[in-house]
Amino acid sequence: MLVFPLRPVPPPRPEDGVTVVQARSGDHGTVLVIGPTAHIAMSCGVCGRVLTTGVVPGQLHAMVLRCNGCGSFNHPEAVPGVDD
């Protein structure tokens, strides 16, 4: 399994035009997005919990993932060396 740490970002503002993906209340898991690509995952850039599995970074366009473990915001498109 390849695990890419995401880049922590400040809480997005409405004018940023991004979609914040976060866990439903009462859901204690940290995986927010599950895709079909094997052996790849992305983790919170602050606490390291896995936030996505099976998704390559470029597939999450204009999304910010809010970690259900530590509450930080992470941007999937800013993973170094993956999107280049």
Ligand SMILES: [Zn+2]
């Ligand atoms: Zn976290």
